[in-house]
Amino acid sequence: MADLEDTKPLRDLSEAFKELAATVDSPTADVELAQFARASSLILPLIRSLGIAFKFAELSYASTVNDLVKASKSIGTLQALVDGEIEANTARKDTSNTRNLLRVKRGLEVVRAMCEQTLATDANSLRDPATKAYTQVFASFHGMAVKKAVAAGLYAMPTRAQMLKKLNEDEYSSAAAHMQSYVATSATVIQYIGRLFHSRDLSNVIGYMPDREL
Template structure:
């Protein structure tokens, strides 16, 4: 069993996305679904560190990633996943693998935005970075009730120091390096998924679903 001091969720997250970024750094790249699902699952400790107010978000995201992990047992790559849904005419269905991919993509984007705003914001509060990230990425896809619930939840967020302690990060400087690493590495991965949707004429159809 790994020593607790060796468990570093931010390090694991940044390293996993560096590997994904290296994979998609090619015009003919095709990202393996199993690798993508595993890397995406490493977001869960971060969501968990935000406290009980985001328990529902944690459960929903865990279920979505689990669905993609199960799908990876029979589906090799993201391209095969999307093409399979298109062929079966199920890409627009809420339960489709393509919709699950979209949901994971949005979560990766909101984490990326929260890290960006956290690094750009002085002080100990996470409320402003989290609120800005949510407003930027997810709010346009949510109704009024969900937006109000999330806004209320931001008041219960831990401080930056409390979050880093839950993530086993004793050194804020190294945590910032890892956040920036995820910001940089996730960009080409997210761009890859966007290109995949656009190339199949899907993004304009499901990006608001």
């Protein structure tokens, strides 16, 4: 077992999404559900490092990724997952793995936005990047109660230095390179999932979801 001090969540995330993006860009672009679920699970350390403001996302995201991991034992690819549930007329159900795929997509989006906003400023505070990331990805799906809870949590955001320490990063330049890589490669993956939904006329699934959802 690797020593805890040797773990590098940002490096692992960056490498996993490079591989995933390469699969998406391949001629077949048939993404294995197991590979996708594993790569997506590597987001969790970063979400945890953001503190209480994103606790709602952490809890829901962890449960949802776990559901996809379980599904990957019997379902080969993302296409097979969605097409199978469309055929079974279950894709639009709240508990479907098609919905779970959407929830994970939003988790990838909020972390991507957070990384992008963090890289765009020299400030040590993460409150502004986190606020912009939340507004960009989640705010339109949440009611006032959730928005107020998130706004309160933003005042307890760790600093950038504190976040990087939790992620076992000693140098910002190295961490920034990993974040920039994730920003680029996750965009490819997120766009792929979006095309998968749109090509199967699942706009209602992509649209409004209740407050408890990612």
